[in-house]
Amino acid sequence: MRAARVFYALAGLFALAVPLLGIYPVFMMKLLCFALFACAFNLLLGFSGMLSFGHAAFFGSAGYVTGWLATAHGWGTLPAILAGTAAAALLGLCIGGLAIRRRGIYFAMITMALAQLVYFVCLEAPFTGGENGLQGVPRGSLLGLMPLKSDVAMYYVVLAAFVGAFLFIRRIVSSPFGQILKAIRENEARAISLGYEINRYKLVAFVLSATLAGLAGSLKALVLGFATLSDVLQSNSGEVILMTLVGGTGTFFGPVAGAAVVVTLQEYLSDLVGGWVTVIIGAVFVACVLLFRRGIVGELAALRPRR
Amino acid sequence: MLGLVNGAFYAMLSLGLAVIFGLMRVVNFAHGAFYALGAFAALLGLQQLAIGYWAALVLAPLAVGVLGVAVERLLLRHLYRLDPLYGLLLTFGLALVIEGSLHQRFGSSGESYPVPAALQGVLDLGFMILPLYRAWVIVASVVVCFSTWFVIERTRLGATLRAATENAPLLQAFGVNVPLLVAATYGGGVALAALAGVLSAPVILVTPAMGSSLVVVVFAVVVIGGMGSILGSIVSGLALGVIEGFTKVIYPEASNIVVFVIMALVLIVRPAGLFGRD
Numbered sequence: 001m002r003a004a005r006v007f008y009a010l011a012g013l014f015a016l017a018v019p020l021l022g023i024y025p026v027f028m029m030k031l032l033c034f035a036l037f038a039c040a041f042n043l044l045l046g047f048s049g050m051l052s053f054g055h056a057a058f059f060g061s062a063g064y065v066t067g068w069l070a071t072a073h074g075w076g077t078l079p080a081i082l083a084g085t086a087a088a089a090l091l092g093l094c095i096g097g098l099a100i101r102r103r104g105i106y107f108a109m110i111t112m113a114l115a116q117l118v119y120f121v122c123l124e125a126p127f128t129g130g131e132n133g134l135q136g137v138p139r140g141s142l143l144g145l146m147p148l149k150s151d152v153a154m155y156y157v158v159l160a161a162f163v164g165a166f167l168f169i170r171r172i173v174s175s176p177f178g179q180i181l182k183a184i185r186e187n188e189a190r191a192i193s194l195g196y197e198i199n200r201y202k203l204v205a206f207v208l209s210a211t212l213a214g215l216a217g218s219l220k221a222l223v224l225g226f227a228t229l230s231d232v233l234q235s236n237s238g239e240v241i242l243m244t245l246v247g248g249t250g251t252f253f254g255p256v257a258g259a260a261v262v263v264t265l266q267e268y269l270s271d272l273v274g275g276w277v278t279v280i281i282g283a284v285f286v287a288c289v290l291l292f293r294r295g296i297v298g299e300l301a302a303l304r305p306r307r
Numbered sequence: 308m309l310g311l312v313n314g315a316f317y318a319m320l321s322l323g324l325a326v327i328f329g330l331m332r333v334v335n336f337a338h339g340a341f342y343a344l345g346a347f348a349a350l351l352g353l354q355q356l357a358i359g360y361w362a363a364l365v366l367a368p369l370a371v372g373v374l375g376v377a378v379e380r381l382l383l384r385h386l387y388r389l390d391p392l393y394g395l396l397l398t399f400g401l402a403l404v405i406e407g408s409l410h411q412r413f414g415s416s417g418e419s420y421p422v423p424a425a426l427q428g429v430l431d432l433g434f435m436i437l438p439l440y441r442a443w444v445i446v447a448s449v450v451v452c453f454s455t456w457f458v459i460e461r462t463r464l465g466a467t468l469r470a471a472t473e474n475a476p477l478l479q480a481f482g483v484n485v486p487l488l489v490a491a492t493y494g495g496g497v498a499l500a501a502l503a504g505v506l507s508a509p510v511i512l513v514t515p516a517m518g519s520s521l522v523v524v525v526f527a528v529v530v531i532g533g534m535g536s537i538l539g540s541i542v543s544g545l546a547l548g549v550i551e552g553f554t555k556v557i558y559p560e561a562s563n564i565v566v567f568v569i570m571a572l573v574l575i576v577r578p579a580g581l582f583g584r585d
Contacts (some may be wrong), residue, residue, distance in 0.1 A: 098575070235403075241396065245396065
């Protein structure tokens with residue numbers, strides 16, 4: 001436990017010092033957004049045992065709602081983020097309500113198909129800008145007090161949101177509710193026989209995960225100033241799975257590490273190898289599934305001798 | 308009628324998925340990629356080696372089938388004792404590799420494949436005019452689908468296959484080489500996808516992304532039909548293609564999403580799927 005505390009303290013210090021270290025803040029913000037997205041996804045896969053193949057729908061549509069309200073209707077930053085997150089929660093309620101009717105691979109296929117439905121809606125809907133997406137989303141200011149135009153100010157807002165969400169997920173998982181989710185993941189039949197309404201628990205977990213994914217999407221739309229179709233695309237759902245898998249499913253810090261690895265790879269590899277990135281990502285996927293299913297953090301934890 | 312052509316492809320792909328899933332408990336995400344690979348194999352054969360359409364119809368699925376056997380032996384084999392979700396993830400990665408490679412080799416704009424000389428022209432049905440090639444696609448895929456069904460449900464080989472689905476260790480104890488059977492099934496399943504790819508090449512533009520957009524629709528078809536039943540996947544594939552075709556005429560904006568909407572409705576009414584036993 002002590003090692004973990006030292007690690008978190010170091011990670012926190014590093015995160016606070018990023019603007020001083022000369023690391024490009026926009027890159028770090030993007031990384032944090034995806035890390036939050038992966039943590040939200042992990043809440044579902046890692047701690048509740050449901051593999052959603054459609055999380056991009058929540059991430060992307062929240063970005064669209066936030067971007068649309070901030071651009072076309074001049075909403076403030078905070079209300080726009082909250083509205084985007086709420087939209088993702090609502091969408092999560094609809095998709096989750098349908099998907100939890102089936103389990104395992106069917107669950108994965110249903111979420112994927114419904115996310116594709118969302119994609120086509122985003123493609124056709126009048127307010128999304130179709131193929132071009134929404135451009136020039138203004139960052140605005142925090143409660144009218146702090147302008148967020150500077151990357152450093154925005155960075156600390158994103159960091160605060162990320163840390164808040166991260167602690168929230170930890171709290172959920174260690175709560176009695178989280179324990180019941182784990183019980184459902186391990187043995188659904190037994191959880192039912194103990195008298196738990198498992199579908200209600202699953203739905204709540206799904207909506208929570210969708211909401212946090214939406215928060216990540218809203219933040220990303222503000223950080224980068226645009227919301228495009230690529231956020232709702234199926235490949236984005238795949239990437240978040242990869243991040244979680246690379247980092248370590250069912251660990252707290254795994255998704256963060258995985259997001260860092262995948263985002264960095266994409267950022268630098270796309271300069272080096274161009275279009276081969278997709279092939280490399282695919283190969284990493286195959287390698288992860290075959291060789292280290294526990295992910296980076298999971299493998300490290302397994303190395304440590306048990307006391 | 309246009310819808311029936313799409314339905315024919317849905318049926319062939321969901322049939323392959325159902326056969327693979329039935330025996331291996333693997334949801335083959337790479338199915339769309341193998342479908343695209345079949346079309347590109349035909350295209351490449353025509354351009355580089357002057358292999359005609361009819362030869363490609365046999366050779367491309369054969370080549371892709373061999374590749375499928377290799378994939379099963381080298382990769383998928385290691386996952387059988389694990390959660391089926393890992394199979395889905397592995398084949399997802401595989402699909403990215405295949406599609407990315409096709410993208411690098413051929414670019415994203417796509418190429419067209421000429422309609423073979425023997426099947427050019429149209430068929431006058433009285434109430435409508437049908438291009439001969441489309442009629443051929445429908446007939447060919449229906450024949451392929453039902454012969455697959457016949458092999459699995461009515462022959463000795465099919466009986467062995469179904470026995471492997473029920474209880475593989477017992478079948479192995481009877482002296483049947485189950486690993487070989489599994490590898491052959493996966494090869495056969497993806498060969499079916501490649502055959503659909505070759506058949507579709509002259510109808511649509513051959514692009515690397517042609518499979519990934521299709522595979523999600525096919526997944527929805529499979530959820531609707533229930534993956535347990537071979538006949539169910541054929542029938543629901545054809546029916547959904549027709550419904551999609553009608554939607555295209557009546558309300559074109561919804562044609563992309565109608566299959567997903569139907570899937571949502573089926574999930575509400577009959578969660579196990581129309582032909583499913585869950």
